[in-house]
Amino acid sequence: MIRVHSVESLGTYDGPGIRLVYFLQGCNFKCLYCANADTIELKGGKATSAEEVLKMAENQRPFFGKKGGITFSGGEPLVQAKALVPVLRTLKAQGFHICLDTNGSVLNDDVKEALEFVDIVLLDIKHMHPEWHRKIAGQGNERTLEMAAYLQEIKMPVWLRYVLVPGYSNQTEAIHDLGKHFAAYENIEKLEIQPYHELGAHKYEHMGWTYQLKGNPVNTLEQLDEAYEILSGYFKEVVVN
Ligand code: SF4
Numbered sequence: 001m002i003r004v005h006s007v008e009s010l011g012t013y014d015g016p017g018i019r020l021v022y023f024l025q026g027c028n029f030k031c032l033y034c035a036n037a038d039t040i041e042l043k044g045g046k047a048t049s050a051e052e053v054l055k056m057a058e059n060q061r062p063f064f065g066k067k068g069g070i071t072f073s074g075g076e077p078l079v080q081a082k083a084l085v086p087v088l089r090t091l092k093a094q095g096f097h098i099c100l101d102t103n104g105s106v107l108n109d110d111v112k113e114a115l116e117f118v119d120i121v122l123l124d125i126k127h128m129h130p131e132w133h134r135k136i137a138g139q140g141n142e143r144t145l146e147m148a149a150y151l152q153e154i155k156m157p158v159w160l161r162y163v164l165v166p167g168y169s170n171q172t173e174a175i176h177d178l179g180k181h182f183a184a185y186e187n188i189e190k191l192e193i194q195p196y197h198e199l200g201a202h203k204y205e206h207m208g209w210t211y212q213l214k215g216n217p218v219n220t221l222e223q224l225d226e227a228y229e230i231l232s233g234y235f236k237e238v239v240v241n
Contacts, residue, residue: 002083003045005038005075007056010063013241015099015122015159017068020060022053024084027076029103029137031126032213033165035200039075050090057096069097069119076103081110088117101161104147105139112150120157120189123148127169128177136168151187158188160235164227165196166217175227179234190237193227195219 003025011021023036025045034040057070070091077084077100091098100114101122115121125144127133133141151158162178164170182188196218204211224240231238 001047001049002080002087004048005045009060014071014073014101015120017065018063019068019071020057021071021073024072024074024077024080026079027074028079028105029139031137033163033196037200037203037207050087053087054090057091069099071099071101073101078102078106078111081106081114085110085114088114092117104144107143107147107150121151122159122161124161125178128174128181152185155187160188160191161194163194163196164219164223166219166223170223175230179231183234191231191235193240195224
């Protein structure tokens with residue numbers, strides 16, 4: 001059984017085509033800007049079986065077309081890798097396209113087994129500099145970079161995602177370092193720049209937490225343009241989402 005926080009039908013944001021998106025409960029990071037802060041707590045969520053996921057996926061199969069399918073996001077779905085494996089195996093046996101949205105910080109035998117059923121990974125890079133990554137996510141980026149290297153080794157198609165937070169992750173040098181680090185990764189199909197927003201801030205209040213980025217400015221067009229220009233020099237496709 002996986003523990004599910006919520007489910008989104010007809011999603012167009014998390015992976016290729018039209019997707020059924022499962023947001024799993026629990027995350028090992030605590031990012032300052034997390035838009036789904038209510039998914040961070042490791043406890044909770046609705047216990048959901050592979051059969052239940054399959055039933056919903058079959059209901060929505062007509063909408064998926066050639067590119068769409070099912071995305072597992074969160075939270076951090078790989079925190080539940082062991083429970084996720086039978087779900088992915090069941091879906092893959094029925095031919096569904098599977099996408100995994102991850103912060104890349106968990107890499108063990110269960111994760112490696114789970115990845116055998118995955119078609120594409122959305123890998124969130126919070127920052128290239130460990131000290132800034134720690135400020136943003138509460139932990140360094142070493143394991144995420146190890147995961148990126150592993151995904152390259154197994155030739156897993158990857159879309160990188162980078163949230164551009166003014167004052168935190170928009171340093172010109174850090175953006176160049178992101179490009180330099182991954183420029184030679186042939187498995188990276190695309191890089192998505194995600195503008196910073198405060199949309200999840202109310203959830204912090206609801207949970208009795210402090211939203212530490214309160215009042216932090218959103219991106220200017222110049223900041224987004226600069227990041228786009230720099231990263232376009234390293235990646236074959238860059239989009240601003
Ligand atoms: S990794 Fe994702 S789900 Fe986890 S705290 Fe950060 S933004 Fe939220």
